[in-house]
Amino acid sequence: QVQLQQSGPGLVKPSQSLSLTCAISGDSVSRNSVTWNWIRQSPSRGLEWLGRTYYRSKWYNDYVESVKSRITINPDTSKNQFSLQLNSVTPEDTAVYYCARGVYPYFDYWGQGALVTVSS
Protein backbone atom coordinates (compact mmCIF):
# COMPACT_ATOMS: atom_id res chain seq x y z
CA GLN A 1 0.00 0.00 0.00
CA VAL A 2 1.46 3.32 -1.08
CA GLN A 3 1.40 6.12 1.47
CA LEU A 4 2.49 9.73 1.06
CA GLN A 5 3.23 11.71 4.22
CA GLN A 6 3.60 15.47 3.89
CA SER A 7 5.49 17.78 6.22
CA GLY A 8 6.45 21.42 6.35
CA PRO A 9 5.57 24.77 7.92
CA GLY A 10 2.02 26.02 7.77
CA LEU A 11 2.85 29.73 7.84
CA VAL A 12 5.19 31.57 5.49
CA LYS A 13 5.87 35.29 5.28
CA PRO A 14 5.35 37.17 2.01
CA SER A 15 8.43 37.23 -0.27
CA GLN A 16 9.92 34.19 1.51
CA SER A 17 10.05 30.57 0.31
CA LEU A 18 7.53 27.82 0.90
CA SER A 19 9.04 24.36 1.43
CA LEU A 20 7.19 21.07 1.74
CA THR A 21 8.33 17.45 1.76
CA CYS A 22 6.48 14.31 0.75
CA ALA A 23 7.81 11.04 2.18
CA ILE A 24 6.96 7.93 0.19
CA SER A 25 6.31 4.46 1.60
CA GLY A 26 5.31 1.43 -0.44
CA ASP A 27 6.96 2.73 -3.63
CA SER A 28 10.23 4.26 -4.80
CA VAL A 29 10.79 7.83 -5.92
CA SER A 30 13.15 6.40 -8.55
CA ARG A 31 10.70 3.94 -10.08
CA ASN A 32 10.21 4.20 -13.80
CA SER A 33 6.60 4.55 -15.03
CA VAL A 34 5.43 6.82 -12.19
CA THR A 35 5.68 10.56 -11.57
CA TRP A 36 5.70 12.52 -8.33
CA ASN A 37 3.54 15.61 -8.33
CA TRP A 38 2.56 18.69 -6.36
CA ILE A 39 -1.00 20.01 -6.61
CA ARG A 40 -2.59 22.85 -4.67
CA GLN A 41 -6.17 23.83 -3.92
CA SER A 42 -7.59 27.21 -3.01
CA PRO A 43 -11.09 28.73 -3.16
CA SER A 44 -9.99 31.22 -5.83
CA ARG A 45 -7.94 28.91 -8.08
CA GLY A 46 -9.51 25.49 -7.43
CA LEU A 47 -7.28 22.47 -7.96
CA GLU A 48 -4.08 23.43 -9.73
CA TRP A 49 -1.32 21.04 -10.81
CA LEU A 50 2.02 22.71 -10.11
CA GLY A 51 4.59 20.28 -11.42
CA ARG A 52 6.29 16.90 -11.22
CA THR A 53 9.56 15.06 -11.01
CA TYR A 54 10.20 11.63 -12.48
CA TYR A 55 12.99 9.22 -13.34
CA ARG A 56 13.45 7.71 -16.79
CA SER A 57 17.14 6.75 -16.78
CA LYS A 58 17.71 10.32 -15.63
CA TRP A 59 15.68 12.87 -13.68
CA TYR A 60 13.15 15.15 -15.34
CA ASN A 61 10.95 18.00 -14.12
CA ASP A 62 7.91 19.73 -15.58
CA TYR A 63 6.26 22.84 -14.15
CA VAL A 64 3.12 24.78 -14.89
CA GLU A 65 3.88 28.05 -16.66
CA SER A 66 2.23 30.23 -14.01
CA VAL A 67 4.84 29.35 -11.35
CA LYS A 68 7.71 28.13 -13.52
CA SER A 69 10.08 30.94 -12.53
CA ARG A 70 9.53 30.32 -8.79
CA ILE A 71 9.22 26.55 -8.34
CA THR A 72 11.61 23.67 -7.79
CA ILE A 73 10.62 20.03 -7.23
CA ASN A 74 13.48 17.78 -6.18
CA PRO A 75 13.75 14.05 -5.50
CA ASP A 76 15.73 12.75 -2.53
CA THR A 77 16.61 9.14 -3.23
CA SER A 78 18.42 8.64 0.09
CA LYS A 79 15.21 9.37 2.02
CA ASN A 80 12.74 8.18 -0.65
CA GLN A 81 10.93 11.49 -0.75
CA PHE A 82 10.48 14.57 -2.89
CA SER A 83 10.13 18.22 -2.09
CA LEU A 84 8.50 21.42 -3.24
CA GLN A 85 10.07 24.82 -3.00
CA LEU A 86 8.12 27.88 -4.08
CA ASN A 87 9.97 31.18 -3.91
CA SER A 88 8.81 34.77 -3.50
CA VAL A 89 5.40 33.79 -2.19
CA THR A 90 2.45 36.16 -1.95
CA PRO A 91 -0.93 35.78 -0.22
CA GLU A 92 -2.21 34.32 -3.52
CA ASP A 93 -0.06 31.25 -2.81
CA THR A 94 -2.13 30.48 0.27
CA ALA A 95 -3.64 27.05 -0.38
CA VAL A 96 -3.82 23.44 0.67
CA TYR A 97 -0.86 21.71 -0.97
CA TYR A 98 -0.99 18.04 -1.91
CA CYS A 99 1.63 15.64 -3.14
CA ALA A 100 0.38 12.87 -5.41
CA ARG A 101 1.66 9.87 -7.36
CA GLY A 102 1.00 9.97 -11.07
CA VAL A 103 0.46 6.70 -12.90
CA TYR A 104 -0.34 7.97 -16.33
CA PRO A 105 -3.12 8.95 -16.94
CA TYR A 106 -4.26 9.65 -13.41
CA PHE A 107 -3.23 10.52 -9.84
CA ASP A 108 -3.90 7.49 -7.68
CA TYR A 109 -2.33 8.20 -4.29
CA TRP A 110 -2.40 11.56 -2.55
CA GLY A 111 -0.83 12.97 0.57
CA GLN A 112 -3.01 14.17 3.42
CA GLY A 113 -2.72 17.80 2.36
CA ALA A 114 -1.07 20.74 4.11
CA LEU A 115 -2.57 24.17 4.54
CA VAL A 116 0.07 26.81 3.89
CA THR A 117 -0.85 30.37 4.75
CA VAL A 118 1.18 33.29 3.42
CA SER A 119 0.90 36.14 5.88
CA SER A 120 3.10 38.53 7.79
Add this chain to the structure above:
Amino acid sequence: EIVLTQSPGTLSLSPGERATLSCRASQSVSNNYLAWYQQKPGQAPRLLIYGASSRATGIPDRFSGSGSGTDFTLTISRLEPEDFAVYYCQQFGTSPWTFGQGTKVEIK
Protein backbone atom coordinates in the same frame (compact mmCIF):
# COMPACT_ATOMS: atom_id res chain seq x y z
CA GLU B 1 -4.11 24.95 -21.63
CA ILE B 2 -7.31 22.92 -21.64
CA VAL B 3 -10.10 24.46 -19.59
CA LEU B 4 -12.60 22.03 -18.06
CA THR B 5 -16.08 23.35 -17.27
CA GLN B 6 -18.27 21.27 -14.98
CA SER B 7 -22.03 21.54 -14.68
CA PRO B 8 -24.10 21.96 -12.72
CA GLY B 9 -22.26 23.71 -9.91
CA THR B 10 -24.51 22.06 -7.34
CA LEU B 11 -26.79 19.06 -7.63
CA SER B 12 -29.45 18.60 -4.92
CA LEU B 13 -30.69 15.02 -4.81
CA SER B 14 -32.04 12.41 -2.42
CA PRO B 15 -30.44 9.09 -1.55
CA GLY B 16 -31.41 6.48 -4.12
CA GLU B 17 -31.65 8.99 -6.95
CA ARG B 18 -29.47 9.09 -10.04
CA ALA B 19 -26.80 11.76 -10.42
CA THR B 20 -25.50 12.94 -13.78
CA LEU B 21 -22.48 15.25 -13.78
CA SER B 22 -21.05 16.91 -16.87
CA CYS B 23 -17.51 17.96 -17.79
CA ARG B 24 -16.84 19.88 -20.99
CA ALA B 25 -13.33 20.55 -22.31
CA SER B 26 -12.24 23.63 -24.27
CA GLN B 27 -10.50 21.32 -26.75
CA SER B 28 -10.43 17.61 -27.39
CA VAL B 29 -8.85 15.53 -24.63
CA SER B 30 -6.19 13.31 -26.18
CA ASN B 31 -6.84 9.58 -25.89
CA ASN B 32 -9.90 10.46 -23.75
CA TYR B 33 -7.54 10.75 -20.78
CA LEU B 34 -10.22 12.18 -18.50
CA ALA B 35 -10.40 11.24 -14.84
CA TRP B 36 -13.00 11.84 -12.13
CA TYR B 37 -12.28 12.34 -8.43
CA GLN B 38 -14.44 12.55 -5.33
CA GLN B 39 -13.50 14.87 -2.49
CA LYS B 40 -15.00 15.06 0.98
CA PRO B 41 -14.33 17.90 3.46
CA GLY B 42 -10.85 17.77 4.92
CA GLN B 43 -9.75 14.95 2.63
CA ALA B 44 -7.65 14.63 -0.49
CA PRO B 45 -9.37 13.84 -3.77
CA ARG B 46 -10.01 10.14 -4.40
CA LEU B 47 -9.72 8.64 -7.87
CA LEU B 48 -12.99 7.18 -9.19
CA ILE B 49 -12.70 6.92 -12.96
CA TYR B 50 -9.78 7.15 -15.41
CA GLY B 51 -9.57 7.00 -19.19
CA ALA B 52 -13.12 8.40 -19.26
CA SER B 53 -14.79 5.10 -18.39
CA SER B 54 -12.52 2.76 -16.39
CA ARG B 55 -13.32 2.39 -12.71
CA ALA B 56 -10.40 2.63 -10.31
CA THR B 57 -9.67 -0.23 -7.94
CA GLY B 58 -12.30 -0.65 -5.25
CA ILE B 59 -14.80 1.80 -6.74
CA PRO B 60 -18.41 0.53 -6.62
CA ASP B 61 -20.12 -0.17 -9.93
CA ARG B 62 -22.79 2.45 -9.26
CA PHE B 63 -20.14 4.91 -10.50
CA SER B 64 -19.71 5.02 -14.26
CA GLY B 65 -18.03 7.35 -16.71
CA SER B 66 -18.69 7.99 -20.36
CA GLY B 67 -17.91 10.39 -23.14
CA SER B 68 -15.17 11.29 -25.57
CA GLY B 69 -13.51 14.24 -27.22
CA THR B 70 -14.79 17.29 -25.36
CA ASP B 71 -17.87 15.99 -23.53
CA PHE B 72 -17.72 13.64 -20.57
CA THR B 73 -20.21 12.43 -17.98
CA LEU B 74 -20.00 10.86 -14.54
CA THR B 75 -23.11 8.96 -13.50
CA ILE B 76 -23.92 7.68 -10.03
CA SER B 77 -26.76 5.24 -10.58
CA ARG B 78 -28.22 5.25 -7.06
CA LEU B 79 -26.86 7.72 -4.53
CA GLU B 80 -25.70 6.30 -1.22
CA PRO B 81 -25.30 8.56 1.84
CA GLU B 82 -21.51 8.42 1.49
CA ASP B 83 -21.67 9.73 -2.11
CA PHE B 84 -22.59 13.29 -1.11
CA ALA B 85 -19.38 15.14 -1.86
CA VAL B 86 -17.67 17.33 -4.45
CA TYR B 87 -16.66 15.75 -7.76
CA TYR B 88 -13.88 16.97 -10.05
CA CYS B 89 -12.91 16.05 -13.56
CA GLN B 90 -9.27 16.25 -14.63
CA GLN B 91 -7.58 15.87 -18.00
CA PHE B 92 -4.30 14.10 -18.62
CA GLY B 93 -4.31 14.53 -22.37
CA THR B 94 -2.27 17.71 -22.74
CA SER B 95 0.16 19.27 -20.29
CA PRO B 96 -0.43 21.16 -18.09
CA TRP B 97 -2.84 18.74 -16.45
CA THR B 98 -5.96 20.69 -15.46
CA PHE B 99 -9.02 20.21 -13.27
CA GLY B 100 -12.61 21.34 -13.51
CA GLN B 101 -14.03 23.63 -10.83
CA GLY B 102 -16.12 20.88 -9.28
CA THR B 103 -19.76 19.82 -8.86
CA LYS B 104 -21.14 19.56 -5.35
CA VAL B 105 -23.67 16.76 -4.85
CA GLU B 106 -25.72 17.67 -1.79
CA ILE B 107 -28.60 16.06 0.05
CA LYS B 108 -31.97 17.48 -0.95
